[in-house]
Amino acid sequence: MSPKHSDKNTNEYRRKFLAQSAAVAGLAIAPGIVLNQVAHAKADADKVTGSTRWGMLIDTNKCSKGCTDCVTACSDENGWGGTNSSETHSSKEQQAQWIRKVTITDKQTGHVQSLPLMCQHCETAPCVDVCPTGASMKRKDGIVLVDKHICIGCRYCMMACPYKARSFIHEKLELQKNNAPRGIGTVESCTMCTHRVDKGNDPACVEACSKAEHGAMIFGDLKDANSAISIELKKHGGEQIRADLGLNTGVRYQGL
Amino acid sequence: MKKPVLKQIDGNSINYWMLLALLGSFVLAAVGAHFYMEHGGHYVTGMNNQIVWGLPHVFAVFLIVAASGALNVASIASVFGKTAYKPLAPLSTLVAIALLSGGLMVLVLDLGRPDRLIVAMTIYNFKSIFAWNMIFYNGFFLIVGIYAWTMLQRNLNKYSRIAGFSAFIWRLALTTGTGSIFGFLVARQAYDAAIMGPMFVVMSFSFGLAIFLLILLATYKWTDRPLGDATFIRLKNLLGVFVAGVLYFVVAQHLTNLYATEHHGVEAFILRDGGIYTQLFWYGQIIMGGLIPLALIYHPTTGKSRTAISIASLLIVLGGMIQMYVIIIGGQAYPLELFPGKEVTSSFFDGVVNSYNPTFAEGILGVGGFAVALFMVAFAVKVLNFLPESLADEAVDPHHSK
Numbered sequence: 258m259s260p261k262h263s264d265k266n267t268n269e270y271r272r273k274f275l276a277q278s279a280a281v282a283g284l285a286i287a288p289g290i291v292l293n294q295v296a297h298a299k300a301d302a303d304k305v306t307g308s309t310r311w312g313m314l315i316d317t318n319k320c321s322k323g324c325t326d327c328v329t330a331c332s333d334e335n336g337w338g339g340t341n342s343s344e345t346h347s348s349k350e351q352q353a354q355w356i357r358k359v360t361i362t363d364k365q366t367g368h369v370q371s372l373p374l375m376c377q378h379c380e381t382a383p384c385v386d387v388c389p390t391g392a393s394m395k396r397k398d399g400i401v402l403v404d405k406h407i408c409i410g411c412r413y414c415m416m417a418c419p420y421k422a423r424s425f426i427h428e429k430l431e432l433q434k435n436n437a438p439r440g441i442g443t444v445e446s447c448t449m450c451t452h453r454v455d456k457g458n459d460p461a462c463v464e465a466c467s468k469a470e471h472g473a474m475i476f477g478d479l480k481d482a483n484s485a486i487s488i489e490l491k492k493h494g495g496e497q498i499r500a501d502l503g504l505n506t507g508v509r510y511q512g513l
Numbered sequence: 514m515k516k517p518v519l520k521q522i523d524g525n526s527i528n529y530w531m532l533l534a535l536l537g538s539f540v541l542a543a544v545g546a547h548f549y550m551e552h553g554g555h556y557v558t559g560m561n562n563q564i565v566w567g568l569p570h571v572f573a574v575f576l577i578v579a580a581s582g583a584l585n586v587a588s589i590a591s592v593f594g595k596t597a598y599k600p601l602a603p604l605s606t607l608v609a610i611a612l613l614s615g616g617l618m619v620l621v622l623d624l625g626r627p628d629r630l631i632v633a634m635t636i637y638n639f640k641s642i643f644a645w646n647m648i649f650y651n652g653f654f655l656i657v658g659i660y661a662w663t664m665l666q667r668n669l670n671k672y673s674r675i676a677g678f679s680a681f682i683w684r685l686a687l688t689t690g691t692g693s694i695f696g697f698l699v700a701r702q703a704y705d706a707a708i709m710g711p712m713f714v715v716m717s718f719s720f721g722l723a724i725f726l727l728i729l730l731a732t733y734k735w736t737d738r739p740l741g742d743a744t745f746i747r748l749k750n751l752l753g754v755f756v757a758g759v760l761y762f763v764v765a766q767h768l769t770n771l772y773a774t775e776h777h778g779v780e781a782f783i784l785r786d787g788g789i790y791t792q793l794f795w796y797g798q799i800i801m802g803g804l805i806p807l808a809l810i811y812h813p814t815t816g817k818s819r820t821a822i823s824i825a826s827l828l829i830v831l832g833g834m835i836q837m838y839v840i841i842i843g844g845q846a847y848p849l850e851l852f853p854g855k856e857v858t859s860s861f862f863d864g865v866v867n868s869y870n871p872t873f874a875e876g877i878l879g880v881g882g883f884a885v886a887l888f889m890v891a892f893a894v895k896v897l898n899f900l901p902e903s904l905a906d907e908a909v910d911p912h913h914s915k
Binding site: 346347348350351352353354358359360361362363365374383385386387388389390391407408410411412413415416417418419420421423424425426427428429440441444498499502513 | 551553554555556557560561562563564565566624625626627629630632633636637638640641642643644647694697698699700701845849850851852854855856857858859860861862863867868
């Protein structure tokens with residue numbers, strides 16, 4: 258073999274080697290690039306800013322006593338309660354309830370009221386304060402959520418919540434909704450339907466209340482002075498449940 | 514005074530190995546109970562969305578509190594310079610570490626996601642008293658471990674005072690932190706009180722010393738080592754003071770609550786109308802865990818009897834567990850005060866006293882915590898020089914040797 262021929266072979270070999278290396282490197286990097294793009298994709302949640310504070314106003318005088326449309330809508334939307342037939346092992350006390358209808362009777366006057374109760378999305382949420390890992394957290398727009406990836410299931414947030422708004426998942430669940438993953442051994446509660454709110458829609462409970470023509474629930478931005486909720490609050494006011502705790506809840510009630 | 518000679522126990526008898534086997538089987542049963550609870554989920558337990566912390570937490574918090582108290586003897590020796598307690602200081606550190614290990618095992622194995630323990634160890638929300646406690650607990654192992662080392666290795670003895678002082682401060686912080694888990698809960702009527710922190714500190718003194726005394730009496734009896742009255746009487750008198758201290762804090766806590774109208778509901782529940790919780794409070798916590806042990810400790814006859822003091826210590830431990838049950842379970846059983854002055858009903862058990870029926874698995878997991886602690890102590894005294902060869906009066910009392 259002449260030296261020239263050998264050089265040619267070597268060059269060809271080098272070219273092939275480089276091309277193959279590049280292909281391998283490309284294959285190796287590609288998923289990373291894709292994942293990076295996924296990670297940096299502009300999700301709806303990225304639009305969340307502190308210039309908004311989502312809130313809800315519930316008029317107990319309009320809330321119909323026998324009606325549970327808001328509860329059913331939440332259950333359908335998020336796959337808990339009657340909607341999820343896989344939560345069979347848990348007792349009634351163990352089954353999750355993100356929202357419930359509460360009947361209150363004044364001990365003095367006998368006056369009866371009915372209202373939906375769920376996570377009150379406190380500004381200074383006790384559940385967020387006590388969570389050791391930060392899984393219990395508040396979005397910039399005031400919605401209080403549980404990060405299912407780092408919740409260790411210690412249930413301290415459930416001890417701390419004054420509204421009993423949280424549930425612990427006591428068994429493996431099937432039939433989950435994409436928008437509401439429900440992992441065994443973690444804690445969950447009302448998300449104010451972030452998946453709907455981030456797309457510009459009302460939470461499922463509010464929509465159901467409107468559909469039933471009760472109109473007892475208003476959803477909106479508490480920081481926007483021109484929003485329906487702000488105008489109504491300014492005009493007629495709205496109370497917090499356990500206002501003595503000074504939590505500045507995002508959910509307010511009229512007629513309490 | 515002569516320097517105490519620390520010597521490991523022989524640990525060759527059949528009884529010793531039987532003890533290890535028995536404790537080991539309880540540990541295994543606890544691990545089994547954990548897998549049973551984690552396999553399908555917590556639905557197999559009596560815990561629910563109303564009573565979120567159950568029997569495992571009663572055991573875990575008791576053991577963690579007792580761990581801090583078991584360090585008393587060492588603290589008295591190193592921090593307050595009482596030489597008579599010095600020979601017992603290494604054992605005191607050992608029991609402290611062992612009890613904390615047992616308590617934490619139960620706490621961790623009851624988590625919804627124990628597989629994520631690494632998350633709890635690496636991500637901290639510093640506003641959470643739970644997160645502080647993780648640091649307190651891990652730091653306790655480190656500091657008390659170093660303290661034990663400075664006592665066991667002769668050329669490090671000069672550092673034992675400063676190590677003991679650090680351990681003393683750390684344990685006070687740890688127990689205050691554990692009490693504050695409840696003290697910081699604004700939502701619940703039974704908690705939300707600054708007294709919880711200091712009360713837990715005094716509870717730790719009492720429970721920890723009772724367990725320490727039981728271990729000491731048993732070990733010296735089983736190994737035929739001399740244990741003089743000087744040490745025994747000192748420890749049991751100290752225990753009496755601590756038991757009285759716990760009763761004082763309980764009285765102060767309830768009197769304060771009884772004065773404020775807003776707490777009348779929860780006080781009536783615990784003290785009068787709470788059924789099982791009221792019975793546990795009066796018969797278990799106050800009479801069995803407080804008054805009877807005090808009588809046994811200070812009565813001129815029973816106060817000298819080691820059997821009677823062992824029974825008193827056992828009653829203090831049982832009464833302490835019951836006190837934890839009343840605090841943790843009773844506190845959750847009482848309904849949340851959502852609408853003061855109004856009756857509340859819902860599909861989510863609002864306004865009703867919540868029920869809790871602990872299951873066998875929860876109990877076995879909790880007992881496993883004790884088994885882990887006792888196994889560690891039994892094993893460690895065989896492999897390391899923790900125990901003084903003699904605690905006879907002339908060996909420990911400075912006046913005998915001077």
